Amino acid sequence: MGEPRTVGCYDYVTRAHEDVFRLLRQEPLELLQRATTSASARARSLATSLRVELAGLEISVDVRLQVRRIRDREPIAGALPALRIDLTWEAIHNSALFPATFAELLVWPLTARETQLELRAAYWTPMGPLGTAFDAALGRRIAKAALHHFLGDLVEQLECELPPLDSPRGRAESGLPDSRPDPTHDA
Numbered sequence: 001m002g003e004p005r006t007v008g009c010y011d012y013v014t015r016a017h018e019d020v021f022r023l024l025r026q027e028p029l030e031l032l033q034r035a036t037t038s039a040s041a042r043a044r045s046l047a048t049s050l051r052v053e054l055a056g057l058e059i060s061v062d063v064r065l066q067v068r069r070i071r072d073r074e075p076i077a078g079a080l081p082a083l084r085i086d087l088t089w090e091a092i093h094n095s096a097l098f099p100a101t102f103a104e105l106l107v108w109p110l111t112a113r114e115t116q117l118e119l120r121a122a123y124w125t126p127m128g129p130l131g132t133a134f135d136a137a138l139g140r141r142i143a144k145a146a147l148h149h150f151l152g153d154l155v156e157q158l159e160c161e162l163p164p165l166d167s168p169r170g171r172a173e174s175g176l177p178d179s180r181p182d183p184t185h186d187a
Contacts, residue, residue, distance in 0.1 A: 004122035005099075005135060007144045011117055013155045015162045017109035020117075021083045023162060024107060028067045028085055035157035036065070036150065063089040082108040099123035099131075099143070105154075113165050119151045 013020060023031060068086040085105040091098035103121035110116050123143060125131035131139070 004102075004124050005140060005143070006120070006122050007140065007147050008118065008120040009144070009148045009151055010119070011151050011155045012110065013115050013117060013158045013162075014113060014164070015115060015158060016112060016165060017081075017107070017115040019162045020107060020115045020158055021081075023158065024083060024085060024105075025070060028070060029065065031157060031161070032065055032067070032087075032154065035153040062092045064092050065089045080108045082106055096126055099125055099139075101143075103147075117151060117155060119147055121147055 066088050068088055069084075070086075071084045073082040073084060083106070085107075087103045087105060088101065089103075090100040101121050101123040103119055106118045106120070108116055121143070125135045125139065127134075135143075
């Protein structure tokens with residue numbers, strides 16, 4: 001097995017990091033599966049028109065996703081707290097044709113209302129020199145696009161499952177005061 005290929009991407013979720021951390025700690029695998037399942041359901045509903053309109057090639061593979069470890073990084077010398085989740089995935093069928101991937105999802109606060117998610121992945125190309133040639137020509141771009149889609153689906157799922165801080169439920173859960181006027185108070 002040769003040297004691993006690395007890819008990475010990042011995105012932001014407009015939710016408080018405490019809420020994002022809590023949800024990712026409680027049910028990381030289930031959350032990731034919901035994100036990818038809902039995304040693939042949306043893709044299937046659009047696939048017919050996209051396939052006909054673009055006459056393109058659709059590449060998809062069912063993978064087995066595993067959460068290996070969840071770690072908290074305590075703030076050191078003024079650094080922000082971070083959550084690290086180690087993941088692996090591999091193709092369920094024809095695994096010799098697809099790379100096994102090891103990834104690290106890093107999550108940390110940017111502001112009171114925004115959390116950054118970064119996904120760093122390493123994969124090993126299958127099929128020896130033929131796989132290496134494919135990776136150089138197209139595989140790396142496919143891997144990077146898959147990572148971006150995966151992270152985008154996760155951000156979308158987090159934003160669906162966690163209330164916005166501007167909602168009454170979001171303010172109550174975050175401890176922020178409710179800025180709406182009191183309906184029982186005469187102005």
